[in-house]
Amino acid sequence: MSCKSSRKVLHICLSNGWGGLEMYPSRIIPELRRQGWEAHGLALAGSRVAESLTEAGVTPLTVPSRGRALLGLGRLLAYLKAHEIGVLHCHKSSDLRLGALLVSLRPSLRLFFTDHMGVTRPKKDPYHRWAYGRVTRVFSISETTRRRNLAAFPLPAERIQRLYLGIDPAPYAPRLSNVERAALREELGLARDTVAIGLAGRVTPGKGQRVWIEALAWLAEYRPALAWQGLLVGGLTAAEGSNEAFVAELRDRVRALGLEERITFVGFRRDLPRLLEAMDIVCVPSRNEAFGLTVIEAMAAGKAVVGSDSGALPELIDPATGRLAAPEDPAAWGQALAELADDAALREALGEVARSRVARDFTLETHVAGLLAAYAEAA
Structure with missing residues (x-):
């Protein structure tokens, strides 16, 4: 050659x-x-x-x-x-x-x-x-x-x-002013002191949206004083790569749990780096990720991440950068979310270490x- x-x-x-x-x-x-x-x-x-x-x-x-x-x-x-x-x-x-x-x-x-x-x-x-x-x-x-x-x-x-x-970490670095971030959060229906708990990805059973919804229901039941809003980001139609029957199932479950005002189906968005700026906690509850691009995108944005303790996610997330929970255990997810929702300083510390880890290992x-x-x- x-x-x-x-x-x-x-x-x-x-x-x-x-x-x-x-x-x-x-x-x-x-x-x-x-x-x-x-x-x-x-x-x-x-x-x-x-x-x-x-x-x-x-x-x-x-x-x-x-x-x-x-x-x-x-x-x-x-x-x-x-x-x-x-x-x-x-x-x-x-x-x-x-x-x-x-x-x-x-x-x-x-x-x-x-x-x-x-x-x-x-x-x-x-x-x-x-x-x-x-x-x-x-x-x-x-x-x-x-x-x-x-x-x-x-x-x-x-x-x-x-x-x-x-990934290229640069697009994920925070760039919104306080005013711009507040405006984006308002667009997403987030009140000033609300903890935004996000999940981004294709809406299909393997990505874990079901356990995420059940975990938020656990939060609502066992930590009723917490102010939070769930943001489910991802296409809602087959043309956008999602499972429409599963989307309908998720909507029905949210309605049955009485969480329609607390879980927003954001839909497909091209501005994920900016949406991550609006979030406080990012969840990746996939059962069997071969890698986990969403994890390192959230880490690059300086966000605390909760991921499944299965597949490759434990290779990316450790106690210094986030939390792990069993992919079929809503209570474990709820407890991890409650810990992070309670402590803004902890979220910030985890996010800083996560950003450094991406810059070192995952560019x-x-x-x-x-x-x-x-x-x-x-x-």
Whole structure:
């Protein structure tokens, strides 16, 4: 591989969905560029992935379907040759067939795969041995997923690398004036001395909104003097990535608990960094996060976080930065929320340590540097 081609990568994400996995390529492209690499993208025509790549300054190569991509191997190989691309990076396991075929036809290519989801079953049958046998390295986004990957994938340990995700902390730094923050809180229905308890993310059962609502009900029952307001941030329709039946179920439960005035369904918002400024406590009650981007976003905003003591979240949250609670235990969540709601100084202290932890361990710059080191080592 020439020096020139060793600094060019094609990110492959043939998905019609829209979540952290699909957002990843466009999120890292500006930092790849800043660190001296040229990024290309392969996506489904008309997908949000293709749109996001365009917004990031990359004109993606598009295909109408995954099957058509396989039928168009000659076109893809010609594209790789014309652009002198030596590195392929897949983000869905279903795209590895395409990546492995390209490597088989052009052995000088290096193939990487990021397991964004956390594998749940063994992949050691003949097909997966063939496909993963052509992968230069698997990136696991947490130690939790790396342990699963070691057990599931037909690869030696040295080809499975933990590489934590990262964010640019700058957008999350507080920037609203006192007047602007007060106005935003008023828009959200927050009284002056109300503790805002937020949960942001896709509204689906796995994200834990149900236990969060039950925890707020516990607060209302056992700490009636506390002034708080729950803010549930996330799309409320299927088009916005949410489970509409589950949204209806949550609304019914809030109504049954008599909490309609105390829990606000904020809906989808593009200004999450500013919404975090309006919050006092951020909750991440997901049952099985492979990493937890929302956690480090809240930490970067200097917020005290309560997260589930499952999945990868205990790798991000410790007693100096937040609190952990069992994902199916509303009382434990309520107690953690009560502790933080009672003590503004504690929330501030936890938030300061959390902000420092992100700056040290979870920046996009650090993540991309690790990624590029692996690309370069393979070259």
